[in-house]
Amino acid sequence: MSKGKLFVISGPSGVGKSTAIAEVMRQYPNLRFSVSATTREKRPGEVDGVSYFFLSREEFEKKRDNGELLEHAEYVGNYYGTPEAPVNAALEEGIDILLDIEPVGAMQVKARRPDAVLVFMAAPSFAELERRLVGRGDTAPDKIAKRLEKARWEYTQAPQYDYIVLSDKVQTTAGEILSIITAEKCKASDRRHLLEEE
Ligand code: 5GP
Secondary structure, eight states: OOOOOEEEEEOOTTSSHHHHHHHHHHHOTTEEEOOEEEOSOOOTTOOBTTTEEEOOHHHHHHHHHTTOEEEEEEETTEEEEEEHHHHHHHHHTTOEEEEEOOHHHHHHHHHHOTTOEEEEEEOSOHHHHHHHHHHHOOSOHHHHHHHHHHHHHHHHHGGGSSEEEEOSSHHHHHHHHHHHHHHHHTOGGGOGGGGOOO
């Protein structure tokens, strides 16, 4: 059995990552979502252990210092990080895993696992991104300004990714991501087992 592949998706806050990821997972069941740890407050509708593991700063720092995180970063005043054990477990089981993380963390993943596939999701325009973030209605105006400032910096990191997808209609965006996954799974280096004689 071949091992799973690690996919990383980044993109500015409000670009539509969660919606596109949900659609990708619906259409491609062999993909597991990596649940991150964070110190930010839970938003309405979020479930601990499903959306994120919501931790205090002390709990987070303990995990980070114990080396339990594959990557971690600070984003607009809060810590975010990927617990490493579930990622390794999925890959060993032959299940592909998807990380929704910001660029500082994405670059740490790339450094530690060069075979990870990095995908950046961009909005059709910056004005559209601002409109989506405001329209979501779950983030205070001062936080929106910080997230937009962050988004400008995130765009400068996009050329370091393997792919850039356009966050437009959900089906189109999900289609682009699914095409990337399919192409990566068909790489000759991952298909050698098909050439072996029994
Ligand atoms: P939000 O607070 O809107 O859920 O996420 C804010 C940002 O943190 C998003 O860009 C998201 O991709 C990123 N993020 C979520 N989990 C992680 C993580 O485990 N590590 C890193 N580096 N970023 C994360």
